Amino acid sequence: MELDPHAPVAELARQLIDIPSVSGDESAIADAVEAALRTAPHLEVLRDGNAVLARTALDRAHRVILAGHLDTVPIKANVPATMSADGTELIGRGACDMKAGDAVFLSLAVALAEPTYDLTWIFYDLEEVEATRNGLGRIARNHPAWLEGDFAILGEPTSGAIEGGCSGTLRAEVRVAGVAAHSARSWKGVNAIHGVGPLLATLAAYNAETVTVDGLEYREGMNAVGIRGGIAGNVIPDECVVTINYRFAPAWSVAEAQDRLKHVVANAGLSSWDLTFTDLAPGARPGLDDPLAEGFVQAVTAASGMPARAKLGWTDVARFGELGIPAVNFGPGNPELAHADNESCPVSEIDQCRAALAAWLTEED
Amino acid sequence: MELDPHAPVAELARQLIDIPSVSGDESAIADAVEAALRTAPHLEVLRDGNAVLARTALDRAHRVILAGHLDTVPIKANVPATMSADGTELIGRGACDMKAGDAVFLSLAVALAEPTYDLTWIFYDLEEVEATRNGLGRIARNHPAWLEGDFAILGEPTSGAIEGGCSGTLRAEVRVAGVAAHSARSWKGVNAIHGVGPLLATLAAYNAETVTVDGLEYREGMNAVGIRGGIAGNVIPDECVVTINYRFAPAWSVAEAQDRLKHVVANAGLSSWDLTFTDLAPGARPGLDDPLAEGFVQAVTAASGMPARAKLGWTDVARFGELGIPAVNFGPGNPELAHADNESCPVSEIDQCRAALAAWLTEED
Numbered sequence: 001m002e003l004d005p006h007a008p009v010a011e012l013a014r015q016l017i018d019i020p021s022v023s024g025d026e027s028a029i030a031d032a033v034e035a036a037l038r039t040a041p042h043l044e045v046l047r048d049g050n051a052v053l054a055r056t057a058l059d060r061a062h063r064v065i066l067a068g069h070l071d072t073v074p075i076k077a078n079v080p081a082t083m084s085a086d087g088t089e090l091i092g093r094g095a096c097d098m099k100a101g102d103a104v105f106l107s108l109a110v111a112l113a114e115p116t117y118d119l120t121w122i123f124y125d126l127e128e129v130e131a132t133r134n135g136l137g138r139i140a141r142n143h144p145a146w147l148e149g150d151f152a153i154l155g156e157p158t159s160g161a162i163e164g165g166c167s168g169t170l171r172a173e174v175r176v177a178g179v180a181a182h183s184a185r186s187w188k189g190v191n192a193i194h195g196v197g198p199l200l201a202t203l204a205a206y207n208a209e210t211v212t213v214d215g216l217e218y219r220e221g222m223n224a225v226g227i228r229g230g231i232a233g234n235v236i237p238d239e240c241v242v243t244i245n246y247r248f249a250p251a252w253s254v255a256e257a258q259d260r261l262k263h264v265v266a267n268a269g270l271s272s273w274d275l276t277f278t279d280l281a282p283g284a285r286p287g288l289d290d291p292l293a294e295g296f297v298q299a300v301t302a303a304s305g306m307p308a309r310a311k312l313g314w315t316d317v318a319r320f321g322e323l324g325i326p327a328v329n330f331g332p333g334n335p336e337l338a339h340a341d342n343e344s345c346p347v348s349e350i351d352q353c354r355a356a357l358a359a360w361l362t363e364e365d
Numbered sequence: 366m367e368l369d370p371h372a373p374v375a376e377l378a379r380q381l382i383d384i385p386s387v388s389g390d391e392s393a394i395a396d397a398v399e400a401a402l403r404t405a406p407h408l409e410v411l412r413d414g415n416a417v418l419a420r421t422a423l424d425r426a427h428r429v430i431l432a433g434h435l436d437t438v439p440i441k442a443n444v445p446a447t448m449s450a451d452g453t454e455l456i457g458r459g460a461c462d463m464k465a466g467d468a469v470f471l472s473l474a475v476a477l478a479e480p481t482y483d484l485t486w487i488f489y490d491l492e493e494v495e496a497t498r499n500g501l502g503r504i505a506r507n508h509p510a511w512l513e514g515d516f517a518i519l520g521e522p523t524s525g526a527i528e529g530g531c532s533g534t535l536r537a538e539v540r541v542a543g544v545a546a547h548s549a550r551s552w553k554g555v556n557a558i559h560g561v562g563p564l565l566a567t568l569a570a571y572n573a574e575t576v577t578v579d580g581l582e583y584r585e586g587m588n589a590v591g592i593r594g595g596i597a598g599n600v601i602p603d604e605c606v607v608t609i610n611y612r613f614a615p616a617w618s619v620a621e622a623q624d625r626l627k628h629v630v631a632n633a634g635l636s637s638w639d640l641t642f643t644d645l646a647p648g649a650r651p652g653l654d655d656p657l658a659e660g661f662v663q664a665v666t667a668a669s670g671m672p673a674r675a676k677l678g679w680t681d682v683a684r685f686g687e688l689g690i691p692a693v694n695f696g697p698g699n700p701e702l703a704h705a706d707n708e709s710c711p712v713s714e715i716d717q718c719r720a721a722l723a724a725w726l727t728e729e730d
Contacts, residue, residue, distance in 0.1 A: 167549060171598050183610045184532060184678040186573070186586035193589040193607070194569035200562035208551070221551035224558040225602060226595030233536050233590055233610055233644065242558070245548045245598060279598065313549040 001028065005036040005110040009354045010090060010347045013103035016070075017081035017092040023071040026050035026125040030070060033123050036106060042113040043121075046146065050125040051135040053146050054109055056118050062292055063118040063148065064361070065325070066109075067136060067316070068102045068155035069127030076341045084344070091344040096333030100345040101155025104332065104354045108361065115361045117292075120149060127316065131281075136319050151292050152320040153357075157333030160304040160349045160356075162297060163311035164216045164286025164328045166318055168248045170257055171225070171279035173241050174199060174265055177272040180231065180238035189236030193229040195271060196240045200224060202268040203244070211249035214289045214326070216310040218249035222264065243278070247312065250283030250321065284317045286310070287326020296360045300330065303356035330357075366393065370401040370475040374719045375455060375712045378468035381435075382446035382457040388436040391415035391490040395435060398488050401471060407478040408486075411511065415490035416500040418511050419474055421483050427657055428483040428513065429726070430690070431474075432501060432681070433467045433520035434492030441706045449709070456709040461698030465710040466520025469697065469719045473726065480726045482657075485514055492681065496646075501684050516657050517685040518722075522698030525669040525714045525721075527662060528676035529581045529651025529693045531683055533613045535622055536590070536644040538606050539564060539630055542637040545596065545603035554601030558594045560636060561605045565589060567633040568609070576614035579654045579691070581675040583614035587629065608643070612677065615648030615686065649682045651675070652691015661725045665695065668721035695722075 001019045005012060021029040030050040037045050043054040050070070072094040081092030090100065102123060109121040124135030131137070140147050156163075176196045181189025208220040222244065229240030244265075248257040258277060265275055288297055288308055297308050311317065311329050320327035332349035366384045370377060386394040395415040402410050408419040415435070437459040446457030455465065467488060474486040489500030496502065505512055521528075541561045546554025573585040587609065594605030609630075613622040623642060630640055653662055653673055662673050676682065676694050685692035697714035 182678060183586060183588055183590055184612050186588045191569070191588055193592050194565050197562055197565035197569055200559050200565065204556070204559035204562055219552070221548060223548055223551050223556055223601055225548055225598055225600060227558050227592055227605065230591030230608065233608065235590060236588055237590060240592065243595060243598065247549050313547060
């Protein structure tokens, strides 16, 4: 299947949807993207597995990285793409997450021979699966020089707004201990499920902060997302485990966030407990207070009418955060339709995102 | 394998242990017990599946039922039986639960041709498995006339004391509802796990009653014995289910006990919940205030030095309770060793239980 990077961008998005690329099966789409990029003489192209990278080398003062994943969640009778009856919506697997964003990037990668900044374009694989297989992570290990830059844009769906940075997330298991006993003689035991009551009360009463980072407001949350306890219907349980998810503003490092969670648990009034972190993912600062990003914010705000806002869900922008590169999410499509069977994207948003990005990338420095 | 019902009772217990009889595999032991009972001309014998029943027909004023199960939990390299080095403990699967008790009953069934009361002896199968398969329950359905009587003794291990009646037990699932949301935007949801906090606090503070029934004290208990909640590590849970086990004194019917539990849950301050009963088992009154049982209590107390006490765990005496027959547990062996790999029973308790029971069953009315 061939791609035409010079086609109208919504048509290019349709072509990308029509190449199935469920995670782990991205070779056909990577081949097509690589072929399209290699038609542009101003780009140096690199293939790494089923990721394709391209970059300019114009000795500009700054370099911007633009990245999007090529894989999708499994297809649900929604490939090939279709168009809504009124011609305003592109419908199909990946329309929103995130082949419309890929189309914007691929179209501009080939079109912009003389951008204001040096540009690095990354089309990667394995984003919709476990983090250890993530293509962007693999690139960071195999080709760290290709991830050098001053600002990064991830083309995840944001309805065409800028969603800056992302909150961090961590999970911890709090294990409350008791003493098992036959439930007919319950006073001989210590009920661990009853023992978690004060922790649940503490979490229910927890007043999550809203933290301003680089001008954007990150609303936090600390929640029990899992609980388990009980051995049998006639046994006083000797253990109850609560899984807590803390979504923290990128003002805090992972270590700081761990301390904040530990402080809450330690002050909950539990009698016998321990805490184990099971998942740690840093946030990313948005960097929108950097002069480099100012023009971008202006261009997008003018086009979309939506001010930049904080990204609360965790995305791969955090991988740039770890490298010290401020990063934002920016792409066409309603993120609430990601992974939905009726995934779709307004054609107008695809056009608008391309136009806003083109304007910024070619404005005078 | 043959049994010698005229052997010393601890030797008969050893013989019973040496016939493996894990639940569902009781035909060999039932055959042997049936053969032993049929040697006694004063007994009418009935075989029902792998249960064996025998009874006198002496036109006595009262009839006492004595019942014990023949099956055991799975063997753990503890069959055949062994004797402790000092000769005081019989060791093996079922030594405690409850072939020592079976031996006492089988020995007396054959020996007592002229008891003070008419006697019905029941050796039954499938006690250690789900209640619907229980052999005593099957006999109640197939041969209700064989379960007519004025007082019942179940030979479960009680260290040779009388443990009267039993507490009832019921289980209920309390389901607290919430509203699911992505945990990065937790304020859009309602956390069902946080929502059970007030219920756990109520249960932790619950002041269980001690209720006197027929002169024995039944200490109650109301406990969470299970809890589950959570969909995924990034989702605010929309449901949390707490399983509560209420052990109630036989002063209350099942319906009354249900009402008592519902009252506690309804006053816990939950916001959105429902309650489903998953298990209901009535208690049994001990009937020790009946003149019929007075001599029994005196004989056992004199022999064991232990006063009659309430049975708190649920046992098959409740099946007699349902038939309106007061019932007690009485047998050799420490109940805490039931099902243990090192299950054993003191020889002296086996002898003492037989002697106390023989004394009562032959005393002048």
